[in-house]
Each structure stands twice: as structure tokens, then as C-alpha cells.
Amino acid sequence: MYEMNQKFSLLQANNNEPYLWTRDTGKEIREKLFDALDNIKRGEVVVIDFAGIKAFDFSFANELFGKTLLKMPVDYPGKFVIVENLTDYTRENLFNAISNLSLAIAEKKSNGAMSLLGKVHPVDEATFNLICQSAHPMTTNELVKLMDVKIQAMNERLSKLVDMGVIRRSRSLSQAGREQYEYTKIL
Amino acid sequence: MELDSITFDQFIKSTNPFNNYCPDFDLNGYTLITPTGLVSLSAIIHFFTVGGVMPTVRVSDKNVRGYLIRSRFVETVFQFCDFDPPISPLEISLYEVPRGNNEELFEVTKIDNPSTLRFNLKKIVDMLENKFHYPSNEASDITAIISEISQNIYDHTPGSYGFIALQTYRTLIGTKFLEVGLADFGAGILTTLKRNPKFAYLSNDMDAIEKAIELGTSQYQDKTRGTGLYHLMETIKKHSGTVQIMSGQAKFRCRFDAYQTPMKFPVSNYPGVSITIKIDSK
Numbered sequence: 478m479y480e481m482n483q484k485f486s487l488l489q490a491n492n493n494e495p496y497l498w499t500r501d502t503g504k505e506i507r508e509k510l511f512d513a514l515d516n517i518k519r520g521e522v523v524v525i526d527f528a529g530i531k532a533f534d535f536s537f538a539n540e541l542f543g544k545t546l547l548k549m550p551v552d553y554p555g556k557f558v559i560v561e562n563l564t565d566y567t568r569e570n571l572f573n574a575i576s577n578l579s580l581a582i583a584e585k586k587s588n589g590a591m592s593l594l595g596k597v598h599p600v601d602e603a604t605f606n607l608i609c610q611s612a613h614p615m616t617t618n619e620l621v622k623l624m625d626v627k628i629q630a631m632n633e634r635l636s637k638l639v640d641m642g643v644i645r646r647s648r649s650l651s652q653a654g655r656e657q658y659e660y661t662k663i664l
Numbered sequence: 665m666e667l668d669s670i671t672f673d674q675f676i677k678s679t680n681p682f683n684n685y686c687p688d689f690d691l692n693g694y695t696l697i698t699p700t701g702l703v704s705l706s707a708i709i710h711f712f713t714v715g716g717v718m719p720t721v722r723v724s725d726k727n728v729r730g731y732l733i734r735s736r737f738v739e740t741v742f743q744f745c746d747f748d749p750p751i752s753p754l755e756i757s758l759y760e761v762p763r764g765n766n767e768e769l770f771e772v773t774k775i776d777n778p779s780t781l782r783f784n785l786k787k788i789v790d791m792l793e794n795k796f797h798y799p800s801n802e803a804s805d806i807t808a809i810i811s812e813i814s815q816n817i818y819d820h821t822p823g824s825y826g827f828i829a830l831q832t833y834r835t836l837i838g839t840k841f842l843e844v845g846l847a848d849f850g851a852g853i854l855t856t857l858k859r860n861p862k863f864a865y866l867s868n869d870m871d872a873i874e875k876a877i878e879l880g881t882s883q884y885q886d887k888t889r890g891t892g893l894y895h896l897m898e899t900i901k902k903h904s905g906t907v908q909i910m911s912g913q914a915k916f917r918c919r920f921d922a923y924q925t926p927m928k929f930p931v932s933n934y935p936g937v938s939i940t941i942k943i944d945s946k
Contacts, residue, residue, distance in 0.1 A: 499815055
């Protein structure tokens with residue numbers, strides 16, 4: 478059910494121009510991205526495709542990624558955006574841009590693995606990596622055991638990752654019949 | 665004598681245009697005018713035009729006049745000042761090169777809105793890669809910071825405009841460097857920042873420049889703003905270049921190839937902002 482996603486090509490959105498310059502360009506493309514987010518259901522993902530993009534400036538990144546990531550929890554709860562097909566150069570610049578805004582986004586690498594881009598505490602990143610590398614949904618208790626931390630600390634980390642929109646949280650029943658949360662990667 | 669980022673303030677002091685009913689810019693004696701000289705003088709001439717004043721630019725040297733025509737400085741200010749001796753259409757036709765066909769030069773270009781900026785950024789990145797032979801990522805880095813500082817022109821003073829020019833030079837030891845000059849005659853950094861109540865305490869131009877290069881400093885109370893000049897400094901540092909910001913009565917200069925400490929100078933008065941970037945060419 479989580480495989481439903483919509484590709485959003487930055488190159489196409491920019492009329493096949495490989496450079497993304499200016500805040501105004503960021504604003505125009507953000508409007509198109511919001512249209513794409515309006516057209517997906519809760520739980521689905523918009524995959525922002527960087528294929529063909531050579532470079533962008535920070536004003537563009539702030540307008541598109543900064544404003545989108547700040548609006549996601551309020552305007553698009555339960556929906557996700559991730560990025561893919563970054564070059565080393567565009568990754569470094571996107572990392573710098575969103576780190577400076579204290580934000581983060583999930584990246585789908587060419588081998589299918591997920592990683593985090595942006596300003597993230599190492600323990601939150603380690604938690605994210607465990608969830609993404611797991612073949613099955615993980616519960617808080619499993620993560621507590623694996624990372625050897627207190628349950629309260631783990632709950633804080635998981636809430637932070639969920640609020641950042643970089644992992645999924647869903648409800649399930651434990652073997653004892655209690656309701657619990659499970660965590661999985663976005664895609 | 666050169667009219668560049670270092671000497672421009674001295675030039676303004678000596679011509680004293682702000683205390684003169686008919687400002688007189690005497691370029692005689694100058695043999696080289698860099699992009700900063702070209703765009704800063706263009707901006708000042710337009711500043712006077714807004715006030716209904718017609719300055720005079722005095723320049724006799726044939727080579728300098730030829731360069732002012734070739735660099736499109738003359739085209740930029742022709743309607744807004746007198747030249748002494750006058751420049752005739754014949755003289756223009758002798759030196760004029762179709763825009764974009766100059767070697768090592770991106771001519772003085774007006775920046776007044778997002779679409780002209782995007783159009784010119786496309787030309788600049790192409791020129792840096794294909795004419796100046798910068799590696800793709802470096803060309804993008806330089807273009808990105810040009811974009812950042814250019815957007816400030818119309819973003820901070822609506823209806824305002826500015827000018828940009830680029831030129832590469834060969835040094836005596838055979839190396840090359842690029843100079844980017846960008847200037848406007850808008851509100852200036854201090855006035856712009858003080859629009860944000862958070863920075864209302866700022867009282868002088870130097871403090872305003874130093875605050876403006878910090879991450880998150882903007883006239884807007886918007887978390888996604890205030891990164892432009894910060895990234896300008898970071899990118900120039902990454903490429904061990906030089907950056908100079910002049911606004912109002914302050915000039916702030918960082919040479920990341922030589923000194924870690926910025927140099928600060930009081931200047932006479934520059935209406936708006938003038939920014940110079942220098943980076944070694946590969």
C-alpha cells in the first residue's frame with residue numbers, strides 16, 4: 478500500500494532547464510509541487526526527481542524545500558516528500574540549504590536505500606537507519622532493545638522523525654492484543 | 665591608475681558628487697576600469713538621474729573610451745549623463761561588439777526583475793563554463809552567489825534596479841582571475857535591515873554589513889530568508905577568493921586567500937550596495 482507514489486520531475490517543472498535559479502522559480506515550482514501533493518492520498522509519497530538538474534541557488538532551495546518542509550505537517554499531514562537522483566554536487570548544496578534551516582528530508586539513493594539529508598542529530602539518524610534497513614515494521618520496544626536506550630528517549634526520537642516526515646508511523650496490535658505504533662521507511 | 669573596488673571610494677571622495685549640483689566624474693588619468701568601477705559608477709549616475717540631475721563623465725583616453733563602449737557602460741548611462749568630449753555614434757560603431765561576443769567580458773547588464781535575472785544567469789553560467797573554462801561545479805557556485813546577491817537588488821527595494829559585469833584578467837605571473845561587480849542604488853544594507861524590528865538597534869553601516877553576513881539575517885521575519893550574503897561568504901571562502909561589500913559609509917573586505925580577518929574601512933558615502941567578488945580562474 479505504501480508503494481503508491483508520484484514522481485515530480487524538477488527538470489520538467491522548470492521547462493527542461495537544468496539550472497534552478499532564484500526564489501521566484503522556487504515559488505513557481507512549489508505551486509506545482511503543492512498541486513502534486515493535493516493529488517495524492519494520505520500515506521502516499523511525492524518523489525522529487527533531480528534527474529537532469531545541474532545546480533540551484535539557495536534562494537530557490539529555501540523557497541521550494543524550506544517552505545514545503547515547513548508546511549508539510551500542517552497542510553499535508555500523513556503525506557510525504559522525498560528526493561532522488563541527486564548528484565554529489567546537488568546533494569551537498571541541498572544538504573547545506575536545508576541544514577541551515579534546521580530541516581531534513583529523506584533521500585532515496587540509486588540502490589534503493591534511504592538516507593537523511595539535513596540537520597539531524599546522530600542518534601536520530603541512527604534510529605532512522607535502523608528503521609529503513611529493517612525488513613519488517615519496527616516497534617518502539619524493538620528499537621529500545623536494539624539501541625539500548627530508555628523508552629522515553631526512544632519515543633522522543635521517533636516523534637521527532639515522524640514530525641520531520643521522514644518515517645511512517647502506523648497503529649497495530651501487539652501479540653498481547655495491545656495497541657502499539659509501528660515504524661517503517663517511507664518508500 | 666585603476667578604478668576598481670579598492671580605489672572607487674577614493675574616486676568618489678575626489679569627485680565629491682553628492683555635494684555638487686552638477687556632479688562631475690573625471691576618469692582622465694585612469695587607464696583600467698574594472699567591473700566594480702563600471703557598475704558602481706553606472707549605479708551612481710542612475711541615482712542622480714532619479715533626482716533629475718545630469719552628471720558629466722570626463723574621459724579623453726581613446727583606449728578607455730573604447731573599453732567603456734565595448735563594456736556597454738556607455739550604452740547603460742548614455743541617456744543619463746554627458747560625456748566630455750562627447751561620444752559620437754561613429755565612435756560607438758568603431759568599438760561596439762555585439763553583446764556576448766567580447767572576449768573575457770560579460771558586459772554591464774541591468775538587473776531589474778526575476779526574468780531578466782534568470783535570462784542573464786543562464787548566459788553567465790554558460791560563459792563561465794565555455795568561455796572562461798571553469799569546471800561545471802565552480803561555474804555553478806559562482807552563478808549561484810551572483811543570483812543570491814542580484815535578487816537582493818529588486819527584492820529589498822521594489823522598483824529599483826542595479827548592474828552587473830564580469831571580466832577575467834591575466835596577472836603578470838600568468839595566472840587568471842575573475843572579477844564580478846554588482847551595484848545598485850537602493851536603500852542600502854542598514855536601512856533594509858532596520859525594517860525588521862529585530863535589527864532596529866543597528867546604528868551604523870559597518871555593524872549592518874557584519875550582521876547581514878550572518879545566517880538568518882533579513883529584513884523579513886521569515887525563517888527561509890537571510891541566507892544570501894551568508895552563502896556568498898561561505899562560497900568565496902570555499903574558493904579562497906575575495907569579497908568586498910560597500911554600503912553607505914562602510915566597506916568590508918575579506919581576502920580568504922591571504923587573511924582570515926576581514927578588513928573594514930570607513931568610506932565617504934555609497935548610495936545602495938556595491939559588491940565585488942574575485943576568484944582565481946583555473
